[in-house]
Amino acid sequence: MVTHDGPLAYASLPASPITPSPPQSAPPVFLPYTPREVFQPPFSLWEYLREELLATDHDSHQELxxxxxxxxxxxxxxxxxxxxxxxxxxxxxxxxxxxxxxxxxxxxxxxxATSIFRKSGLGLxxxxxxxxxxxxxxxxxxxxxxxxxxxxxxxxxxxxxxxxxxxxxxxxxxxxxxxxxxxxxxxxxxxxxxxxxxxxxxxxxxxxxxxxxxxxxxxxxxxxxxxxxxxxxxxxxxxxxxxxxxxxxxxxxxxxxxxxxxxxxxxxxxxxxxxxxxxxxxxxxxxxxxxxxxxxxxxxxxxxxxxxxxxxxxxxxxxxxxxxxxxxxxxxxxxxxxxxxxxxxxxxxxxxxxxxxxxxxxxxxxxxxxxxxxxxxxxxxxGRRGARxxxxxxxxxxxxxxxxxxxxxxxxxxxxxxxxxxxxxxxxxxxxxxxxxxxxxxxxxxxxxxxxxxxxxxxxxxxxxxxxxxxxxxxxxxxxxxxxxxxxxDFGRDPIGEGKDERMYNRDLKALLDNKVDNAAPTTEIGERTSSHEYDGGHNKRRPKLEELTRFTMVKRIW
Incomplete structure (x- = not known):
């Protein structure tokens, strides 16, 4: 049996929630949680086979x-x-x-040749x-x-x-x-x-x-x-x-x-x-x-x-x-x-x-x-007729x-x-x-x-x-x-073909993997950027417009 205590999670992803990593200084603590979906695991081969053959659930996100x-x-x-x-x-x-x-x-x-022969002062x-x-x-x-x-x-x-x-x-x-x-x-x-x-x-x-x-x-x-x-x-x-x-x-x-x-x-x-x-x-x-x-x-x-x-x-x-x-x-x-x-x-x-x-x-x-x-x-x-x-x-x-x-x-x-x-x-x-x-x-x-x-x-x-x-x-x-x-x-665009649940899941997963607690203390060597500019993602720097770019403008590695 499957009980629904709240809204369904993203169907094609694991139902277990994602919890953030605890601080380094604190001892590991196992926090209790109430899952949104509780799956009763099959206890026998027959029940497992019946779930595989008679399952009627379908991932609706595939239509996106x-x-x-x-x-x-x-x-x-x-x-x-x-x-x-x-x-x-x-x-x-x-x-x-x-x-x-x-x-x-x-x-x-x-x-x-005309200016040379006539010895006129008009140059080219x-x-x-x-x-x-x-x-x-x-x-x-x-x-x-x-x-x-x-x-x-x-x-x-x-x-x-x-x-x-x-x-x-x-x-x-x-x-x-x-x-x-x-x-x-x-x-x-x-x-x-x-x-x-x-x-x-x-x-x-x-x-x-x-x-x-x-x-x-x-x-x-x-x-x-x-x-x-x-x-x-x-x-x-x-x-x-x-x-x-x-x-x-x-x-x-x-x-x-x-x-x-x-x-x-x-x-x-x-x-x-x-x-x-x-x-x-x-x-x-x-x-x-x-x-x-x-x-x-x-x-x-x-x-x-x-x-x-x-x-x-x-x-x-x-x-x-x-x-x-x-x-x-x-x-x-x-x-x-x-x-x-x-x-x-x-x-x-x-x-x-x-x-x-x-x-x-x-x-x-x-x-x-x-x-x-x-x-x-x-x-x-x-196009330059007015500015000859x-x-x-x-x-x-x-x-x-x-x-x-x-x-x-x-x-x-x-x-x-x-x-x-x-x-x-x-x-x-x-x-x-x-x-x-x-x-x-x-x-x-x-x-x-x-x-x-x-x-x-x-x-x-x-x-x-x-x-x-x-x-x-x-x-x-x-x-x-x-x-x-x-x-x-433009920069920061929404992904194509991803529903709201999938975006929330990916965002939580990224937050878990990019937890700053797991990073070492940032240090700045000679000639490197300061730590304030290193972790802001470069958003303070103005992005060039397409009209300002040429083939060899070095914005990012392109080959």
Whole structure:
């Protein structure tokens, strides 16, 4: 028989109450208590078996878990929305380097030449100085890396390593990429700051202070070279893994991605840390997609060889097929799509379990999108129309700076791979041709085709930029309402899917386990915080807002 002297306790938890630990100084005392539920233990095997087979009680709290399940299932859609939006932002910033920057560089050089020939006292504005410096960094980095970055030598040197060494290389290059992105953003900000660019004037005398722009320029060039070299080794390692005959290295690469889940899901996260992880995933998704596209294009050129026929005006190999059993396109893109799908699944699982264990609702990703849209709307030329005198020197989108997107190193990487691929196509197609006027006509066709492609990318950049600004402007209407709704994801939020009885039980259990009587007397060593700040949980310190965070703002360990 079961007697109920009061309200029922939490059904799926033990009925015995939790009593606090007695003080250390007092002897152990056994306090009498009156339990809320008294269970008559079975005294025989038959009574025990009857209780097991004929029990009719049911845990009603299980119905509350549906919110957890629904949130878990809605995370893939929520994370893909912001990842696709962030991918478009990175693509827009990447196209800016190859489309808008050359035009701005030409305008800046024309204005500089005009002022020199006319001997006018009008100097260049800071924005045009930044365009010239950024273009010079690109040109110098490519010129330095062309003799050093031999793709064939790097490929065979990595391919000759053991599997275990390649696993170490993958992880070392990933860490080096993040470290370079972090320090590189600071170096470029120092070079393109207003105070540094104002020193670039012929009216100033040469001194140690005026040589600061030269120092930052050299430092930025070295950073771009180093980061582009790291990205080149990453791309080559990825190419080695994809081209492995037994797919052992490819399996190793995919398993290395799933290690991300182990390092993320069983940790305490707040939504500001989740925002930084989301920014890192956006940049990683774009960088990986760009590298995989470069690997697929290079393998397509190498496997086609002399099958490229330019006489009919179609720049495709003759054996190009569509998803047939042994076609070239299937051979090349099968491992590429495998890596992409594994990256997508890893992102889904990682964010789904992080939000589940930390009781964060999917609405937080809408707030993340609002932050990126706010940067996009205020950092663009249209958003700064009323404050033109105080516009940013860096004409790349402000949102790319928040994401930690390395636009310059990626541009150098693509320029290197593109030049090597063009040389490979030119050499393979010219083997059957001797020196003749046909070669000159073919080169003219290549130049015209390149200019046509560049013009198409300019149009694509303008269309993407206009649509991004329009989308960001439309979202600003509901930002305040979404910010108010996102209060449920702030610090101190209620757990998801837990009833009142379960929360009371967990709170009492935590109070029992965290009893200060069991702690030693706190002492403060040299350089440590005082005990008053050590046990207050850090609540006196103001928590940063999402608008104040970037990818590399150190709030808490995020990797």
């Amino acid at each position: 878990k549906w919110e957890r399940v629904s949130n878990f299932l809605s995370i893939p859609f929520a994370i893909e929305k912001i990842l696709i939006f962030g991918f478009t932002l990175c693509f827009d910033s990447f196209l800016h380097t190859f489309t808008i920057l050359p035009i701005r560089f030409s305008l800046a050089v024309f204005r500089l 504005p800071s924005s045009q100085k930044a365009d010239i410096l950024r273009s010079l960094i690109l040109v110098l980095s490519i010129a330095i890396l062309i003799p050093l970055a031999d793709a064939s030598k790097i490929y065979h040197s990595i391919r000759g390593q053991d599997t275990i060494k390649l696993y170490v290389i993958f992880n070392a290059l990933e860490i080096a990429d993040r470290l370079c992105s972090s320090i590189g953003q600071d170096i470029l900000d120092c070079l393109f700051s207003r105070s540094t660019l104002l020193l670039l004037s012929t009216r100033r005398r040469i001194s140690s202070h005026t040589l600061r722009p030269l120092f930052f320029f050299v430092l930025a060039t070295l950073y771009t070279v180093a980061h582009a070299l790291v990205l080149l080794y990453q791309l080559t390692s990825l190419n080695v893994a994809i081209n492995s005959y037994d797919h052992t290295l490819l399996s190793l690469l995919i398993s290395n991605q799933f290690v991300e889940i182990k390092g993320s899901v069983f940790k305490k996260f707040e939504k500001d840390n989740l925002f930084q992880i989301t920014c890192a995933d956006i940049v990683e998704r774009f960088t990986l997609s760009l590298m995989l596209f470069a690997v697929a294009l290079r393998n397509l050129i190498e496997l086609s060889g002399s099958e490229f026929d330019f006489s009919e005006g179609i720049v495709l190999p003759k054996s190009f097929g569509w998803f047939k059993g042994g076609s070239l396109i299937w051979t090349i893109f099968y491992p590429v799509m495998t890596v992409v799908l594994s990256e997508v699944v890893v992102d889904w699982l990682k964010h789904a379990f992080i939000t589940k264990f930390n009781h964060i609702r999917p609405s937080v990703y809408e707030r993340f999108t609002d932050v990126l849209c706010l940067d996009l709307a205020t950092g663009s030329a249209i 005198k105080h516009s940013y020197v860096d004409q790349s989108p402000l949102v790319a700076r928040r994401l930690g997107f390395p636009a310059l190193p990626l541009a150098v990487l693509v320029a290197l791979i593109g030049s090597q691929s063009i040389n490979l196509v030119m050499s393979s197609s010219s083997t059957s041709m001797m020196l003749s006027p046909q070669i000159l006509v073919r080169n003219i066709k290549w130049v015209a085709l390149g200019v046509l492609f560049w013009a198409c990318f300019v149009v694509i950049k303008i269309i993407i930029g206009v649509n991004l600004i329009s989308y960001a402007s439309r979202r600003r209407a509901g930002m305040e309402a979404r910010e108010e709704e996102d209060r449920v994801n």
